[in-house]
Amino acid sequence: xxxxxxxxxxxxxxxxxxxxxxxxxxxxxxxxxxxxxxxxxxxxxxxxxxxxxxxxxxxxxxxxxxxxxxxxxxxxxxxxxxxxxxxxxxxxxxxxxxxxxxxxxxxxxxxxxxxxxxxxxxxxxxxxxxxxxxxxxxxxxxxxxxxxxxxxxxxxxxxxxxxxxxxxxxxxxxxxxxxxxxxxxxxxxxxxxxxxxxxxxxxxxxxxxxxxxxxxxxxxxxxxxxxxxxxxxxxxxxxxxxxxxxxxxxxxxxxxxxxxxxxxxxxxxxxxxxxxxxxxxxxxxxxxxxxxxxxxxxxxxxxxxxxxxxxxxxxxxxxxxxxxxxxxxxxxxxxxxxxxxxxxxxxxxxxxxxxxxxxxxxxxxxxxxxxxxxxxxxx
Amino acid sequence: xxxxxxxxxxxxxxxxxxxxxxxxxxxxxxxxxxxxxxxxxxxxxxxxxxxxxxxxxxxxxxxxxxxxxxxxxxxxxxxxxxxxxxxxxxxxxxxxxxxxxxxxxxxxxxxxxxxxxxxxxxxxxxxxxxxxxxxxxxxxxxxxxxxxxxxxxxxxxxxxxxxxxxxxxxxxxxxxxxxxxxxxxxxxxxxxxxxxxxxxxxxxxxxxxxxxxxxxxxxxxxxxxxxxxxxxxxxxxxxxxxxxxxxxxxxxxxxxxxxxxxxxxxxxxxxxxxxxxxxxxxxxxxxxxxxxxxxxxxxxxxxxxxxxxx
Numbered sequence: 001x002x003x004x005x006x007x008x009x010x011x012x013x014x015x016x017x018x019x020x021x022x023x024x025x026x027x028x029x030x031x032x033x034x035x036x037x038x039x040x041x042x043x044x045x046x047x048x049x050x051x052x053x054x055x056x057x058x059x060x061x062x063x064x065x066x067x068x069x070x071x072x073x074x075x076x077x078x079x080x081x082x083x084x085x086x087x088x089x090x091x092x093x094x095x096x097x098x099x100x101x102x103x104x105x106x107x108x109x110x111x112x113x114x115x116x117x118x119x120x121x122x123x124x125x126x127x128x129x130x131x132x133x134x135x136x137x138x139x140x141x142x143x144x145x146x147x148x149x150x151x152x153x154x155x156x157x158x159x160x161x162x163x164x165x166x167x168x169x170x171x172x173x174x175x176x177x178x179x180x181x182x183x184x185x186x187x188x189x190x191x192x193x194x195x196x197x198x199x200x201x202x203x204x205x206x207x208x209x210x211x212x213x214x215x216x217x218x219x220x221x222x223x224x225x226x227x228x229x230x231x232x233x234x235x236x237x238x239x240x241x242x243x244x245x246x247x248x249x250x251x252x253x254x255x256x257x258x259x260x261x262x263x264x265x266x267x268x269x270x271x272x273x274x275x276x277x278x279x280x281x282x283x284x285x286x287x288x289x290x291x292x293x294x295x296x297x298x299x300x301x302x303x304x305x306x307x308x309x310x311x312x313x314x315x316x317x318x319x320x321x322x323x324x325x326x327x328x329x330x331x332x333x334x335x336x337x338x339x340x341x342x343x344x345x346x347x348x349x350x351x352x353x354x355x356x357x358x359x360x361x362x363x364x365x366x367x368x369x370x371x372x373x374x375x376x377x378x379x
Numbered sequence: 380x381x382x383x384x385x386x387x388x389x390x391x392x393x394x395x396x397x398x399x400x401x402x403x404x405x406x407x408x409x410x411x412x413x414x415x416x417x418x419x420x421x422x423x424x425x426x427x428x429x430x431x432x433x434x435x436x437x438x439x440x441x442x443x444x445x446x447x448x449x450x451x452x453x454x455x456x457x458x459x460x461x462x463x464x465x466x467x468x469x470x471x472x473x474x475x476x477x478x479x480x481x482x483x484x485x486x487x488x489x490x491x492x493x494x495x496x497x498x499x500x501x502x503x504x505x506x507x508x509x510x511x512x513x514x515x516x517x518x519x520x521x522x523x524x525x526x527x528x529x530x531x532x533x534x535x536x537x538x539x540x541x542x543x544x545x546x547x548x549x550x551x552x553x554x555x556x557x558x559x560x561x562x563x564x565x566x567x568x569x570x571x572x573x574x575x576x577x578x579x580x581x582x583x584x585x586x587x588x589x590x591x592x593x594x595x596x597x598x599x600x601x602x603x604x605x606x607x608x609x610x611x612x613x614x615x616x617x618x619x620x621x622x623x624x625x626x627x628x629x630x631x632x633x634x635x636x637x638x639x640x641x642x643x644x645x646x647x648x649x650x651x652x653x654x655x656x657x658x659x660x661x662x663x664x665x666x667x668x669x670x671x672x673x674x675x676x677x678x679x680x681x682x683x684x685x686x687x688x689x
Binding site for chain 2: 034038086088138142143144145147148149151152153155156159160162163166167280287290293297329330332333334335336337338339340341342343344346347349350353
């Protein structure tokens, strides 16, 4: 085993990349058991899942559409993680971005689309960044755990969204109707992101991929990005080197939130064209703020790795939707399955670390052997 | 309008429901205190509470036996505790993320089971209020403190018991040692893994009971996502309480009072939108965290998995 791995260093990389897939398969296996308890045939169910995700042009387009917010959130998570903070607040940041961009669109119904869309996306970017910067500031200057504060910020965002959509921002039509569905009016069709007809695929997917490349350049080719990674790797060493640790913590949370906010804005202008709520966070976000974390882990916390990872995870979600429709399983099955995937992927990291340690030990062993040999030669 | 809040009836009502509503916070946060003192952050409390709430409610509905319902919640909570320990202690997963997975699983699974078995909201007659002889007759105080259900009393009794176990017993010393300096504890022959499994299972049981306290003692219904963020606040309360049972008690009371106030604001139809009222406990949590963290240092090994020789 030892010699096998040291002679085939590539096998390591492949194993690292394969691991999350194996974990997902294991989670799907547990999901199959759950389906059987509910008298659904798991083979038929997972067949429907594959068909739903890849079975037609429309299915593929839906997968890409689903992958788009996941990719943007995952990019945000990458930046935060590299900077040594865990951003669990993607849900709230996404909601803030969606709200801000919707307001921009509602307030300027007569602006030409080519002016308004960039403005609205920028508004989403800024609003998400604002919502991410708050827990960043609390972490950097008050030592408040960002895990807890971001969860609270999520809840605050959801309540704020519910209030705004039930009262000030509600569609005037709904105000008249007895049902009073909490949603805004449809944004002017001139503001729709261009689509690849006849599918739902929109320009947002392309923007997300460009964002991935920009984040890669930022983290690995700029001084600020380098500093963020340095703070994440070793705050103490960075401090000695004269890097302001608090400032870079705030910055990484701000950028992380901004990318999540952009994801929200793109969901509005590319897909929904109005803001709505079912009272919970998932109603609008579809848990993208949480799933983006898994996508980031899938992609080895690398911005470019997040591209294929988001595609696969998008396929998983679109497929699960199809499964739910075909097998008439309640939608809560997807939430539970989603939770299993998160747990399995995070837990699987154990084997990657274990093998990485063994690999390191091997290298040290080889080097010592070499040195000893050299010492013998000299003497 | 605001003056309506300050009549005796309303104030007693707020205080009594505040005292009662602290129950789920207390169970969940006391259980989590043990876990965090041993160095493990279980962020999945909310999900385990939902599963416990469903297990307790469904078992009570079918068997018509509240004690079996409570037992079901304890078993489900304990099993989830084992799972959480396996994920976070044995597999050393990143605790902030694995907890979200546990939460989503509990949220989805409890809803799925509810839809498959019941489908509609039903009610059970939960643990009845027990009027403590003589004490419950005291005007005002009796109504606030001594006319509550058994699970409420037990929650408050758990506070001194937790304090005693953590601070005055060998077990408590082991838990604190494992959370502060696992290397030293290990070298003295304390099983770090064993202690952490124990605290996680206990935390799971307490979360299960916290859920059941809602579904078969306080509200007597099961609804999808009925814990509504309570489990997450409970985790924050542990920080707020400085990882001490008494601090957790103070935090739980403050929060449940704010919640009770918020509910009364809705009942009295004061001109505050309910969504904004619901938001208040979360804003308060963040402010509370800012204040609390300045006072006390968390357990040194919190969220850090233990590697022997690493």
